Amino acid sequence: NAGVTQTPKFQVLKTGQSMTLQCAQDMNHNSMYWYRQDPGMGLRLIYYSASEGTTDKGEVPNGYNVSRLNKREFSLRLESAAPSQTSVYFCASSAGSDGETQYFGPGTRLLVL
Amino acid sequence: AQSVTQPDIHITVSEGASLELRCNYSYGATPYLFWYVQSPGQGLQLLLKYFSGDTLVQGIKGFEAEFKRSQSSFNLRKPSVHWSDAAEYFCAVGSNSGYALNFGKGTSLLVTP
Numbered sequence: 001n002a003g004v005t006q007t008p009k010f011q012v013l014k015t016g017q018s019m020t021l022q023c024a025q026d027m028n029h030n031s032m033y034w035y036r037q038d039p040g041m042g043l044r045l046i047y048y049s050a051s052e053g054t055t056d057k058g059e060v061p062n063g064y065n066v067s068r069l070n071k072r073e074f075s076l077r078l079e080s081a082a083p084s085q086t087s088v089y090f091c092a093s094s095a096g097s098d099g100e101t102q103y104f105g106p107g108t109r110l111l112v113l
Numbered sequence: 114a115q116s117v118t119q120p121d122i123h124i125t126v127s128e129g130a131s132l133e134l135r136c137n138y139s140y141g142a143t144p145y146l147f148w149y150v151q152s153p154g155q156g157l158q159l160l161l162k163y164f165s166g167d168t169l170v171q172g173i174k175g176f177e178a179e180f181k182r183s184q185s186s187f188n189l190r191k192p193s194v195h196w197s198d199a200a201e202y203f204c205a206v207g208s209n210s211g212y213a214l215n216f217g218k219g220t221s222l223l224v225t226p
Contacts, residue, residue, distance in 0.1 A: 050211035099164035104156040
């Protein structure tokens with residue numbers, strides 16, 4: 001099993017450009033999440049999808065949109081990239097109940113110039 | 114809101130020495146607590162978790178953690194550190210955002226010969 005996969009691995013954007021980060025899981029998990037990781041800040045939740053068909057804002061949702069395309073896929077879109085969105089983005093999934101382990105993808109490194 | 118604090122940003126230990134990484138949490142009820150490890154350029158891997166039962170939890174790679182409700186702590190320990198343990202370690206607690214996690218800011222472990 002691949003677990004959680006993310007594409008692309010690395011991306012450079014210019015300010016104002018848009019892009020979509022893709023995430024897919026093959027563990028039949030109900031819940032999926034997008035986090036960003038910045039130096040000295042740990043991981044912060046951008047958006048989450050507790051179950052197929054639902055999405056909700058996390059701690060830092062401004063400048064992002066998400067789509068839960070189906071049970072496997074959860075994409076993150078930057079409509080107009082800003083330098084403040086330079087970060088490492090992690091997708092994760094879990095079965096969808098308290099105490100369940102979250103499984104993380106390898107991350108997407110995004111640089112916005 | 115649930116939160117975790119990792120007081121130590123960086124820790125340096127000699128190979129073969131014992132290790133303790135600190136984590137303090139803020140939570141109203143019984144928390145779900147996790148320790149994750151991140152090797153350079155990689156995603157996060159679960160070391161261990163606590164959600165009920167025995168307060169001493171065993172994990173992978175020889176790590177253990179002890180839940181102490183009276184001290185609001187969930188410290189990670191290893192009796193003898195190996196060079197391959199050099200990584201970033203994150204403590205996390207269950208959040209109010211579905212089943213997402215609130216992460217601490219991380220502790221960077223350096224292992225010297």
